[in-house]
Amino acid sequence: MYFESRHIIKYINFAGNQFNHTMNGNEFSNNRRSFLKGGLTLGGMALLNPQKALAAATEKEEAFRILAGPYLQTNFGNSISILWITNKNAASWVSYGTSADALHQTAFGKSELGLKPAGRINCVTLTNLKPGTTYYYKIASKEIKDFQPYKLTYGAALNGDTEQFVNADPAKDSVSFVMLNDIHDRPQSIPHLLNLDKGNRRDFVFFNGDIFDYQTDEQQIIDHMLQPCDLFARSLPFVYVRGNHETRGKFARDFSAYFHHVGHTAFTLGPARFVILDTGEDKDDTHPVYAGIVDFDVYRLEQARWLEQEMRSNAFKKASFRIVMMHIPPRYSGDAHGAVHCTQVFEPLLNKGKVDLVLSGHTHRYKIHEPDKHGNHYPIIIGGGPRDGSRTITQVTASKKEVRVRMLDDSGKEVGSYLVTKK
Template structure:
């Protein structure tokens, strides 16, 4: 009896001790990878002062990078995003996280607690001379980390430039843990310490009381969820269609204004399309969670945004010479062929059970889709 009681007390003590342990509890994961920069994201279990040390190329001694604003380093925080700049294209670097717990932060006395220095990890910056782009893409994971891991295993990630998550990787953002549990932690485990992912919002990432924090934990170049990136001969256009139902739906409580936000993206894209880089891009790939085509009963509220996208974005995509649109959201594999509904480009909607490998180079765009059960769903060249 005494032994059992002692065991229970010891277990309780260990549990409490581990709950209070100072550690990196999420990450590091790489975001906003470019040819001369990358941003490292991670969280600590307690308030701390954290930075990233980088070595490689001309930096024989580790260089220290920390986030600073108006003369103060970011400190007494848990969520970290540290931008590493001054890198050279197509170059390999090593990095590690260093963090000092802050046990007390008084006006005239700061007390540090435990310190952490992680193992060194590697990354390689993008090479702008590289003409091809390849990425693995999945969507609609809805809080299923094991499925994310299974799908990530279908294509060798060493051969791709990055992974793209095309929305609804979580169902709601009500708890801080949701995005980490749903897909970020499995990504860190498998590739994201060394290779970047791009996360494009789905309508479900817009639900829940923490939704406005999403831009603090994933890369948002230019502080936007919609963006464009150029890789060799490819323009990757990432759009953010918003919720699926009208802004006036009672469940949104008057707090959404996606109609105007979609129009803002149209104006932005029209402007971007005038750039030399856009015009020179041989392959123009659009990534957007909700497909710009109605795939269900057009009278149901859930098809409102698809209807709007078909009405406003479809003609714009035709005008700009978009080569392919890749979407998710429907939980069905659908290929809307070029010309099927006035679209001068194919629209591929990826199922929630499948993973896609996209290769884009001067010879065109090829897509292979494999299901979680290893069935080849699609294997086609689209251009």
């Protein structure tokens, strides 16, 4: 709640009227003088130092609490990141172990220059986990009420419930996941689509961009993604790459702080090597809406150099299958500058690297594009969205011999399928 001096004075007048209705005579006079004295002190503080009055009022009314989470993210490799958001700065940690009754290990957020985190957005990464093992964990945060140079004062402490997850074995025989894309600030679509996959065991959920229309503030991220993801994200991790719409808006530069990772990356799980590219904006860098403060062409070229290095790695070369995930597909998405640049920059490399499958979104029209010897030498599968009737969930399972893809629309009807076999 926001307070200004006029709001506090209005509150004093309202309270004074309430006294008028309930007290008489000397009792009223004495209490009224006492009340006005306190009220004038508060009102004076508000007029002379509104920021201090705001802090005092907020401190008094808002209890320390968790706004969102915990939610899990991972790049696998026997580690997992646990994130949550508090409404005030805090010292935070995670207690964990392989038994719900014995959370004897403790992990903190990453230290920077010897300083542990002491903020609101908490990210604690558990490392050196045992493959295929179930872990139990509990988040904890202790409010920082006052931070003086030589004295830190703690306030209330919060402990989450005991949650659990299975640390995926990177060497497992098969991997299974679902892809959502182009939700566009329709948070009800997340549980709706995931419920179509209910009962299936997955290793992760992949968000392939444009979960939002543009980035406005923290509350949008909480309400339109993190809260809907509470359906699964306490026990099943998600992987997330930006779409072009996540690059837009006044909060776009703060957006990445709420996730362990939203850019380009690569990881191995089971027989597949996953390569994720951040395709950036589809508008030209010189478009007036950006007023000269973006540089996505250079960003895509940097990723192309990174992709070349990734293609030379043993992990890429030895994988049974190489699956690329990118929001803007490397072809079949129109003639906007970003789409054309993606084709120019990424398609030759993807052909050279002999990738087996590309998963994308962006066009809002679900479609399976067969390999084309004159263009993409690999299948490109594009998810739909965001309107009713065109929303999709894409189910992917990879073994050492094949990759099976099945796409469902929002009624649960299969609208596409594809099979990639080992060459």
